[in-house]
Amino acid sequence: xxxxxxxxxxxxxxxxxxxxxxxxxxxxxxxxxxxxxxxxxxxxxxxxxxxxxxxxxxxxxxxxxxxxxxxxxxxxxxxxxxxxxxxxxxxxxxxxxxxxxxxxxxxxxxxxxxxxxxxxxxxxxxxxxxxxxxxxxxxxxxxxxxxxxxxxxxxxxxxxxxxxxxxxxxxxxxxxxxxxxxxxxxxxxxxxxxxxxxxxxxxxxxxxxxxxxxxxxxxxxxxxxxxxxxxxxxxxxxxxxxxxxxxxxxxxxxxxxxxxxxxxxxxxxxxxxxxxxxxxxxxxxxxxxxxxxxxxxxxxxxxxxxxxxxxxxxxxxxxxxxxxxxxxxxx
Amino acid sequence: xxxxxxxxxxxxxxxxxxxxxxxxxxxxxxxxxxxxxxxxxxxxxxxxxxxxxxxxxxxxxxxxxxxxxxxxxxxxxxxxxxxxxxxxxxxxxxxxxxxxxxxxxxxxxxxxxxxxxxxxxxxxxxxxxxxxxxxxxxxxxxxxxxxxxxxxxxxxxxxxxxxxxxxxxxxxxxxxxxxxxxxxxxxxxxxxxxxxxxxxxxxxxxxxxxxxxxxxxxxxxxxxxxxxxxxxxxxxxxxxxxxxxxxxxxxxxxxxxxxxxxxxxxxxxxxxxxxxxxxxxxxxxxxxxxxxxxxxxxxxxxxxxxxxxxxxxxxxxxxxxxxxxx
Numbered sequence: 001x002x003x004x005x006x007x008x009x010x011x012x013x014x015x016x017x018x019x020x021x022x023x024x025x026x027x028x029x030x031x032x033x034x035x036x037x038x039x040x041x042x043x044x045x046x047x048x049x050x051x052x053x054x055x056x057x058x059x060x061x062x063x064x065x066x067x068x069x070x071x072x073x074x075x076x077x078x079x080x081x082x083x084x085x086x087x088x089x090x091x092x093x094x095x096x097x098x099x100x101x102x103x104x105x106x107x108x109x110x111x112x113x114x115x116x117x118x119x120x121x122x123x124x125x126x127x128x129x130x131x132x133x134x135x136x137x138x139x140x141x142x143x144x145x146x147x148x149x150x151x152x153x154x155x156x157x158x159x160x161x162x163x164x165x166x167x168x169x170x171x172x173x174x175x176x177x178x179x180x181x182x183x184x185x186x187x188x189x190x191x192x193x194x195x196x197x198x199x200x201x202x203x204x205x206x207x208x209x210x211x212x213x214x215x216x217x218x219x220x221x222x223x224x225x226x227x228x229x230x231x232x233x234x235x236x237x238x239x240x241x242x243x244x245x246x247x248x249x250x251x252x253x254x255x256x257x258x259x260x261x262x263x264x265x266x267x268x269x270x271x272x273x274x275x276x277x278x279x280x281x282x283x284x285x286x287x288x289x290x291x292x293x294x295x296x297x298x299x300x301x302x303x304x305x306x307x308x309x310x311x312x313x314x315x316x317x318x319x320x321x322x323x324x325x326x327x328x329x330x331x
Numbered sequence: 332x333x334x335x336x337x338x339x340x341x342x343x344x345x346x347x348x349x350x351x352x353x354x355x356x357x358x359x360x361x362x363x364x365x366x367x368x369x370x371x372x373x374x375x376x377x378x379x380x381x382x383x384x385x386x387x388x389x390x391x392x393x394x395x396x397x398x399x400x401x402x403x404x405x406x407x408x409x410x411x412x413x414x415x416x417x418x419x420x421x422x423x424x425x426x427x428x429x430x431x432x433x434x435x436x437x438x439x440x441x442x443x444x445x446x447x448x449x450x451x452x453x454x455x456x457x458x459x460x461x462x463x464x465x466x467x468x469x470x471x472x473x474x475x476x477x478x479x480x481x482x483x484x485x486x487x488x489x490x491x492x493x494x495x496x497x498x499x500x501x502x503x504x505x506x507x508x509x510x511x512x513x514x515x516x517x518x519x520x521x522x523x524x525x526x527x528x529x530x531x532x533x534x535x536x537x538x539x540x541x542x543x544x545x546x547x548x549x550x551x552x553x554x555x556x557x558x559x560x561x562x563x564x565x566x567x568x569x570x571x572x573x574x575x576x577x578x579x580x581x582x583x584x585x586x587x588x589x590x591x592x593x594x595x596x597x598x599x600x601x602x603x604x605x606x607x608x609x610x611x612x613x614x615x616x617x618x619x620x621x622x623x624x625x626x627x628x629x630x631x632x633x634x635x636x637x638x639x640x641x642x643x644x645x646x647x648x649x650x651x652x653x654x655x656x657x
Contacts, residue, residue, distance in 0.1 A: 043523040043524070043525065043526075044523055150610055151375075152610070180374040180375050180550060181374075181550070181552075181591065181594045181595050181596075181606070182374065182590065182591060182594045182605075182606045182607040183374075183610075184594070184596075184603075185593075185594040185603045185604065185605050185606050186605055188596075188603050189603060189605055207523060207524065208596065209524075209598075210595075210596040210597060210598050211596040211603075213596065213597070213598050213599075213600040214596050214597070214600050214601070214602055214603050215603070233600075234600075237598065237600070247525055248524060248525060249598075250528075251524045251525045251527065251528035252524060252553065252598065253527075253531075253551060253553025253554045253556065253557050253558075254553050254556070254557075254597070254598055255552045255553050255556055255580060255592060255595050255597065256580065256597065256599075258599055259597055259598040259599055262598045262599060263598065268528075268532075269525035269526070269528045269529050270529065272493050272495055272496075272526060273523070
């Protein structure tokens, strides 16, 4: 088995605001194995980006452990060492605002090389060319400015910048949600090729489950700062257990009848994600859950393992360990 | 054959900018029948919104410039009547839901104030309405979009509502005028999937109930498949394919439509194909002939020289591609 590169244990991130404490991430536990792509899926406000920012060191976690390659990186976040920063990189959602409009692509790509002393002054020109080639952009793009190139190409530059330091773990925070499907297809395929070639590990944050079906190794669902369900991709889509997962899946608009058959039976979506300032007591999903029981409004369920590498946080499955689905042996 | 409710014929719209003239719309032809639910799909920058803004006469002119074409709504040419009259025609006839409800609502007025304004001005100047009836109609409109506690919502400011609720307010505003044609411009793009599902379901029920004709503009093929009964696919300023929804999804003909379909991530999980190579053309200097030809896998010599007209390909299925010339 491949090794776990990152382990997150009971991670919490609270923000103090004038209206109360926002529990953006409230006890999240997961791990990522080397070379895999974990898809972290959730609606806006579920805390998925906060998880990402905590991992890369933008936020200090309120509580919990983050272990990266055997090293605890959660504690002294302000004193993160350069080699660590080099090893964990992030690609943001909107390349329009993550690339400085007043810097040329060359200047943008040079910065991480200079900061981390990756190559000598002479080597930088070569290195920039190599990075552009890696993301399949023409060489003359280094003299252009972000505004002069398309949205997809900007995101490619952002990917190149993240890869400039030769990281082993990259957080992709909704890298394609601002882009059209045909451009998305190009970027996703490029990211997959790069993962193979450079042996990268990805944490892919998104709200698009159909996309995750095609690219992720495992999928994790977040709701209001907590994990709902984690499973391997094939198991996840064949045997979704959490009512929220089923609601999400049945809400996806699909383009063919074959896909329609794969969706769980229609669960009419109702209600909205509550404000993280006022999290409902008990299971945070109980107000929208079609299967809500009295117990749900009182006790918050814990994560239970229901199959091989398949965990669910729901009272329906507490105690009753579900027999591993028949389909599991195939993959 | 009954005349369609809205008909756009050979519409050309451009924008004058510092660098020259952007030829954006290049002969858009489009029709919506009574009670029809029509989808308009295309990628960013293909001219979907420009088309609809031209219909609503809210296109900024200048820099916009209508060079050619006609837009008929119930037999009156919207481009030929003067702006004041357009208000009368479209106020009762056409309404629009915008992509971003946060930007569409005014942050400094209450929902009630904004909704009542729409009620007030949707009637002609002669028809005076009592204040109470206006308020009642506004509250009813909010009830129609299944808003909980509409009396309280009337007092709220947009910022106090969630994105899904704001969009429902916008839908209420669009429907309260009793207009016959509803144009929904990416109404759910800024919403989460579960909320998107709710909003689209609500919109579908309301449209069915009130027998509106609807144009749904979107870039999501999935939404189009679930929601509409006829689809137009747009690329770089013109329609490339028009067909009944079922026909289009079972048998996409235009190379662009085919590529687009391939690029959509599917739940069946067969990987993601790189649908369409290249990028959308520069409108300053668009490609000659068929605007898709530089990206087309089946390009022929004629494609570079002539613009393909709509060819009939099966029942009610039209495609603007020389591959389907008899």
